[in-house]
Amino acid sequence: MARSDLLVSLVRAGAAGDRSSVTSTVEAIVAEERARSHHILADRLQRALQSVPVATSNQMARPQSSGRDFIVERTPRLSLGDLILSLPAERLTQQLIEEQNRADLLRAQGWQPRHRILLAGPPGNGKSSLAEAIAEAVALPLLTVRYDALVGAYLGETNARLSRLFDYVRTTPCVLLFDEFDAIGKERGDVHETGEIKRVVSFLLMQIDQLPSYVITVAATNHAELLDRAVWRRFQLRIDMPAPDLSRSTRLLQRCLASAPEGRDLSPKLIAEKLKPTSYSEILDFYQNVRRRHILAQGSESFKQVIASELELWSSRLKPDTDGTNSRTPASKVRRTRA
Secondary structure, three states: OOHHHHHHHHHHHHHHOOHHHHHHHHHHHHHHHHHOOOHHHHHHHHHHHHOOOOOOHHHHHOOOOOHHHHEEEEOOOOOHHHOOOOHHHHHHHHHHHHHHHOHHHHHHOOOOOOOEEEEEOOOOOOHHHHHHHHHHHOOOOEEEEOHHHHOOOOOOHHHHHHHHHHHHHOOOOEEEEEOOHHHOOEOOOOOOOOHHHHHHHHHHHHHHHOOOOOEEEEEEEOOHHHEOHHHHHHOOEEEEOOOOOHHHHHHHHHHHHHOOHHHOOOOHHHHHHHHOOOOHHHHHHHHHHHHHHHHHHOOOOOHHHHHHHHHHHHHOOEEEOOOOOEEEOOHHHOOOOOO
């Protein structure tokens, strides 16, 4: 949110005697000043806020739960170098990170860094991992929205919780992740959706628009076609996260095999060709299962033999359809047995 908007919100909240809104607005200004390294001013504002512990009727009537109840906070571990991305995804992500890390230079010229990203693609191809890598690169906590706690059963309850969620995230620089964003950002023109859902989508988009640039908002979806049309223009960066081609599958397997001394003589490209088109997560699952089986074999099977056995099992998951094409049976439905 721009400084002028924060000041207007502060005046309105003060005139209305809304202590809770005054607190969240001042905290947002404090966070912005700290992001600019204006620590003396930030400390003075914080002390001024703490020196007036007056509770208004609005604050007393407010539910005890805070916006923190609707997120899961964790310290990011993955770095951008840990991921294998398509060239557009890698370049756009690097641009975002540079803009955030050099935000002071942009603001000095009257510009704000981009901070709203939409990630779309099939499951298992790194959308959540990319959000974590962005958080690691800009040294911010990763906050993942909890839909189970956010969505309420009563009229207006979800919007009230969304309001508390956004009040909370405005107070501190962070990466805010809406995973499975289509669960809450559905197309409002869908005749099967209720008026309540449509109001939630409208309110959600308005709140996303008003987030300050030090809150990086990442929305990830497996079903981009279900999103409301207005969602697309809310996000400054729209990054496609496709399944890996043969080259990227080979690179991932090369990394995996390099971590196992027994696998360094194997051809990652040959294995990738036998795995057929798949996702990054399935390739990792395949490799991890090979490692487990090799450890448990205790020398009775070589690493190469375990690979061959698992590839044979993998190929059995490709079942011919009546039209002559192949379809993959989900890995979760394959029962693995040992001979």
